[in-house]
Amino acid sequence: MNYSFFTETNSTMRKFLPAAVMALCAITLTNAGAQEQRPAATAQQAKPLTKADKAAAVELLAQRLAANYVYADAGNKMAAAIRDHLRKGDYEKVATDAEFAELLTAHIQASNPDKHLRIRYAPSAKPDMPRPSATQAMPAGDKKSVTFGNYVNFGFEKVERLPGNIMYLKLNGFFEATYAKAAATAAMNFAANGNAMIIDLRENGGGDPRMVAFVASYLLGDKKIHLSDIYFRADNETDSFWSDPSVPGQRFGADKPVYVLTSGKTFSAAEDFTYNLQAIKRITVVGETSGGGAHPIRPFPIEPNMVAVIPVGRSINLVTKGNWEGRQAFNATQISSINSCLAKRPTRTKTDLSHA
Numbered sequence: 001m002n003y004s005f006f007t008e009t010n011s012t013m014r015k016f017l018p019a020a021v022m023a024l025c026a027i028t029l030t031n032a033g034a035q036e037q038r039p040a041a042t043a044q045q046a047k048p049l050t051k052a053d054k055a056a057a058v059e060l061l062a063q064r065l066a067a068n069y070v071y072a073d074a075g076n077k078m079a080a081a082i083r084d085h086l087r088k089g090d091y092e093k094v095a096t097d098a099e100f101a102e103l104l105t106a107h108i109q110a111s112n113p114d115k116h117l118r119i120r121y122a123p124s125a126k127p128d129m130p131r132p133s134a135t136q137a138m139p140a141g142d143k144k145s146v147t148f149g150n151y152v153n154f155g156f157e158k159v160e161r162l163p164g165n166i167m168y169l170k171l172n173g174f175f176e177a178t179y180a181k182a183a184a185t186a187a188m189n190f191a192a193n194g195n196a197m198i199i200d201l202r203e204n205g206g207g208d209p210r211m212v213a214f215v216a217s218y219l220l221g222d223k224k225i226h227l228s229d230i231y232f233r234a235d236n237e238t239d240s241f242w243s244d245p246s247v248p249g250q251r252f253g254a255d256k257p258v259y260v261l262t263s264g265k266t267f268s269a270a271e272d273f274t275y276n277l278q279a280i281k282r283i284t285v286v287g288e289t290s291g292g293g294a295h296p297i298r299p300f301p302i303e304p305n306m307v308a309v310i311p312v313g314r315s316i317n318l319v320t321k322g323n324w325e326g327r328q329a330f331n332a333t334q335i336s337s338i339n340s341c342l343a344k345r346p347t348r349t350k351t352d353l354s355h356a
Helices: 010-026 051-068 073-089 099-110 145-152 179-192 208-219 267-277
Strands: 117-119 156-162 165-169 196-200 227-230 235-243 256-264 284-287 297-301 306-311 313-317
Touching: 010 267, 051 099, 051 306, 073 099, 099 117, 099 306, 117 267, 145 179, 156 227, 165 179, 165 208, 179 196, 179 208, 208 227, 208 235, 208 267, 256 267, 267 313
Parallel strands: 165 196, 196 256, 256 284
Antiparallel strands: 117 306, 156 165, 227 235, 227 313, 297 306
8 A cells, every 4th residue: 555645744643553453453342233132022922832832943054054054064054953953852851943953953062062053942944045155135124224223323423533534434334235325324424534544343243245345435545446255155146246336425545554343243244345455455453352253144034033144155265366265364453352453542632514
């Protein structure tokens, strides 16, 4: 990256940038990203299960895993494992579908650890939905999902100007691009005139890879860049994700420094954003080990109140030819503990939205 335009008039920025990055790390984090929240089941909500219900759910789950999990060998292994548990009577004492979902999750995770993989208790589970593609929008969200997205500004919690003309963006999720692009455009246009940017993904649990590419486009130039691919095993298809050289409004650009903050809650699409931009040497990563989830998911109902969340694809970076599944595969300036970072956040951080 070319930093030659930072002249002596930007000495304030050079003074505050390292301190701002570290001071922001000291902020105590509380809630996980909204897209990783899972519905809690109560005894009143859960439905009693018969032996036949359990057998049918196990068989359907086994079929779903074998046919759809991103790696065929692992899918077959998990299918065999839960069939074996059923044969041994390990599900006989399970009384409700909520409890059954938890036990099935434990068994498939024991066979094949994958943080995206789980069985969810989901009252009135919806029928199968087709997977979205890179060019086709996800199925339209229900009214509650869109209302929630509006309520949390589609993950764009905060954008503000720090001392030294450093822009700070707190982004808690990559919401479905059809609805979230306007919020992204507003935030990124506000930040465009900064001398540097800090993007805080420490509470970002993931989301839509199309949104990842859209936000990344504001940090790149006017040349289209192939950021990543996702290979889907069941369909034997590959979706490609590219930067958009014609995003709305003003880009931050390709030459000014960008720091990305990560934590153990940084997961899935948030890691996609970080991994791919670091691979092309666009960003500096500062933080703790992230979650390690590189397998896009698709929900499959297996019982009226249970949904199998099955990873059906794998991300492929064009530079490394790999991904971050199960590990932190991007190089970060490690922070042993967020709470041990330096002192206080700069006080002159009130956001001026008059020109947003």
